[in-house]
Amino acid sequence: MTSLFPSNIHVQERGWLSANQIYIHNGQNVDVIDSGFCLHSQQTIDLLRFYLNQLPELRTRHLINTHLHSDHCGGNQALQEQFQFTCYVPESEYVSVQQWSLAEKSFLALGQPCPPFSAQHALKIGHTIQIGSIDFEIHGTPGHHPHSILLFAPDIGLLISADALWEKGFGALFSEVSNHTGFTEQRATLNLIRSLPVKVVIPGHGSPFTDIQASLSAAYSRLDFLESHPQRNTHHIAQVLLQFMVMFRQKLSLQEGLDWCINTPLFILSAAQLNLSIEELFLQTLEYLENKRCLTIKNDLIELHF
Ligand SMILES: [Zn+2]
Structure with missing residues (x-):
């Protein structure tokens, strides 16, 4: 070639x-x-x-x-x-x-x-x-x-x-x-x-x-x-932000994950635009990423899926 x-x-x-x-x-x-x-x-x-x-x-x-x-x-x-x-x-x-x-x-x-x-x-x-x-x-x-x-x-x-x-x-x-x-x-x-x-x-x-x-x-x-689906775009932003964080932290507790969301301005803005609480968006996004096999949740621990 x-x-x-x-x-x-x-x-x-x-x-x-x-x-x-x-x-x-x-x-x-x-x-x-x-x-x-x-x-x-x-x-x-x-x-x-x-x-x-x-x-x-x-x-x-x-x-x-x-x-x-x-x-x-x-x-x-x-x-x-x-x-x-x-x-x-x-x-x-x-x-x-x-x-x-x-x-x-x-x-x-x-x-x-x-x-x-x-x-x-x-x-x-x-x-x-x-x-x-x-x-x-x-x-x-x-x-x-x-x-x-x-x-x-x-x-x-x-x-x-x-x-x-x-x-x-x-x-x-x-x-x-x-x-x-x-x-x-x-x-x-x-x-x-x-x-x-x-x-x-x-x-x-x-x-x-x-x-x-x-x-x-x-x-x-x-x-x-x-x-044509701006809410889908906002969810995608939340997914990208959370996935990147889990990729670099690799393992963290659910509380640490929520604390990160509460302290991340763009995640807060995304939740506000979706009329969700930060915790609601955090849990919805976690579930999405778990279903996509990007991460696993076990005993209150979020881990990167290898
Ligand atoms: Zn970039």
């Missing part, structure tokens, strides 16, 4: 808790896109070290975040401690990273931890950035995250889509619960992607893929469904 990319691009595919890393070099320097979740930061370091051992002439240069969700930038601090990197974040997040309490607030809104890191540069929408030896356009893709960007390399038709488009779907539309803008923004994001001459996509989660038409058509169908 011929490779989907030039040989200076390497995709480090990760599980669902950590987003994929993409390494792109220019023969001297290697740039890294996204850093995974903090729980896996040792693995993130080990994977990069393994790669660098095979290409010892390379020096680490830029660490680039598509958006500030904890599964995409949770390994930043660890990578910055172990390697030399200058960090790029989307321009509209730059100030909040400088004043970490602002960034921390947005992680806490989702009930997710993210160790503090520093950013030296901003990714400006409408500008081009050279990553490794390849020029990428920077486009804004709100919907899943208000400040998320995608990277598109027109010379090779490569789209780095983060959570704006996966092979089968896209990231949860948190902006719909927080601002009632998620459906409109995600549609604009899909329209943008449809307008680009894409040949291959590296998503934030899952394997790279080339059948962009099939992905877009599935994504539009899902968006149509969610938009």
Whole structure:
């Protein structure tokens, strides 16, 4: 099988808790896109070290975040401690990273931890950035995250889509619960992607893929469904939030689970929009995730289903 990319691009595919890393070099320097979740930061370091051992002439240069969700930038601090990197974040997040309490607030809104890191540069929408030896356009893709960007390399038709488009779907539309803008923004994001001459996509989660038409058509169908069933979308947000928490905690009591919900602003907002109490939404969501075999509940203990 011929490779989907030039040989200076390497995709480090990760599980669902950590987003994929993409390494792109220019023969001297290697740039890294996204850093995974903090729980896996040792693995993130080990994977990069393994790669660098095979290409010892390379020096680490830029660490680039598509958006500030904890599964995409949770390994930043660890990578910055172990390697030399200058960090790029989307321009509209730059100030909040400088004043970490602002960034921390947005992680806490989702009930997710993210160790503090520093950013030296901003990714400006409408500008081009050279990553490794390849020029990428920077486009804004709100919907899943208000400040998320995608990277598109027109010379090779490569789209780095983060959570704006996966092979089968896209990231949860948190902006719909927080601002009632998620459906409109995600549609604009899909329209943008449809307008680009894409040949291959590296998503934030899952394997790279080339059948962009099939992905877009599935994504539009899902968006149509969610938009016509907004309550279903809000339940989905609650499910994604709770499932992610159980994935990183792995085992916790029912009371600890409820305490997490009570302290997670987006979960509270979801319950209010569904006219449910926080406890009702917690129990309904747990039952759904148990039926989907994402977790098990035994003797007041919630455990991740392996
Ligand atoms: Zn995300």
